[in-house]
Amino acid sequence: SITSGEQTHSGFVAIVGKPNVGKSTLLNAFLGTKVAPTSPRPQTTRRGVRGIHTSGDRQIVFVDTPGLHKPKDALGKYMNHEVHSALADVDAVVWVVDLRHPPTDEDQLVARQVRELPKPLFLVGNKTDAAKYPDEAMKLYRALLEGRDADLSDTMLSAQNNPNAVATLREQLLEILPESPFFFPVGPASDQSREQWAAEIIREEAMKKLRDELPYAVATRVNRWTEREDGLQRIEGEIVVEKNAHKGMVIGSGGKQLREIGQAARKQLEVFLDRKVYLGLEVIVIPGWREDVEALRELGYE
Numbered sequence: 001s002i003t004s005g006e007q008t009h010s011g012f013v014a015i016v017g018k019p020n021v022g023k024s025t026l027l028n029a030f031l032g033t034k035v036a037p038t039s040p041r042p043q044t045t046r047r048g049v050r051g052i053h054t055s056g057d058r059q060i061v062f063v064d065t066p067g068l069h070k071p072k073d074a075l076g077k078y079m080n081h082e083v084h085s086a087l088a089d090v091d092a093v094v095w096v097v098d099l100r101h102p103p104t105d106e107d108q109l110v111a112r113q114v115r116e117l118p119k120p121l122f123l124v125g126n127k128t129d130a131a132k133y134p135d136e137a138m139k140l141y142r143a144l145l146e147g148r149d150a151d152l153s154d155t156m157l158s159a160q161n162n163p164n165a166v167a168t169l170r171e172q173l174l175e176i177l178p179e180s181p182f183f184f185p186v187g188p189a190s191d192q193s194r195e196q197w198a199a200e201i202i203r204e205e206a207m208k209k210l211r212d213e214l215p216y217a218v219a220t221r222v223n224r225w226t227e228r229e230d231g232l233q234r235i236e237g238e239i240v241v242e243k244n245a246h247k248g249m250v251i252g253s254g255g256k257q258l259r260e261i262g263q264a265a266r267k268q269l270e271v272f273l274d275r276k277v278y279l280g281l282e283v284i285v286i287p288g289w290r291e292d293v294e295a296l297r298e299l300g301y302e
């Protein structure tokens with residue numbers, strides 16, 4: 001039931017920042033559920049996942065973005081493009097920074113992108129729970145926005161364990177939404193298909209386990225999802241790698257690593273679906289998929 005009418009307020013809010021600062025964690029916290037994969041690895045988020053939060057007659061559509069970074073290949077270009085198009089179309093921007101560390105070149109890159117944007121900007125200093133000098137760090141980040149006073153607010157929080165602060169920020173965002181009909185039905189927290197969502201959970205677990213350069217050479221997809229009479233969800237997925245040599249590295253000796261990835265992903269899926277899950281995983285090779293526009297499209301990076 002999409003609500004229309006003059007009383008509703010709705011708009012898009014982009015969550016931007018360099019890789020690994022906690023953008024996806026904050027999105028999940030805003031929604032109180034998991035719509036986006038998170039991990040200690042940069043580049044865990046590849047798509048601009050949208051999260052939808054409706055409160056009474058107001059609806060925010062959050063756009064989680066990949067971290068802005070220097071692109072090295074076609075996948076990297078796709079990811080930066082996701083960020084730029086997100087910024088052009090939104091009503092407000094949340095810039096997330098990591099207060100455990102002072103700003104880097106990458107933060108300056110982001111600051112340059114957002115500083116001049118004529119829309120409300122919310123600077124979020126994240127990871128206060130783990131930061132030694134949060135106030136000092138916040139000052140340095142604020143300095144990157146020097147010259148900008150209008151429509152700027154900032155807050156310090158922990159996306160991981162500060163639900164009240166996250167809710168307060170969400171309230172502020174609800175306040176600035178323009179008058180508009182809702183863009184999405186009330187209810188679902190995301191516009192992803194369940195297959196895309198599950199594939200991202202599988203990729204998150206794969207990225208946590210895999211070493212060094214390998215995670216970036218991995219994509220995932222879910223090809224089949226059926227439900228048995230007794231409620232068991234039967235999900236069949238693929239882990240896609242670039243080279244034959246990588247296949248064995250994902251599978252591990254005696255299949256141990258693939259089994260561990262599968263078990264961890266299955267557990268997450270069961271928690272969020274609240275159903276028993278059977279997860280079948282296969283590793284396939286698509287040579288050079290990261291440079292192959294056709295393959296990228298097939299894997300959902302359009």
Ligand code: GDP
Nearest residue numbers: 020021022023024025038039040127158159160
């Ligand atoms: P993204 O790349 O910006 O989307 O970052 P993620 O949301 O994937 O988070 C990157 C890493 O930072 C993960 O290991 C998160 O668990 C961790 N993280 C996120 N928020 C917090 C926080 O508030 N405190 C701490 N200590 N870690 C966090």
Ligand code: MG
Nearest residue numbers: 023024044045
């Ligand atoms: Mg992310």
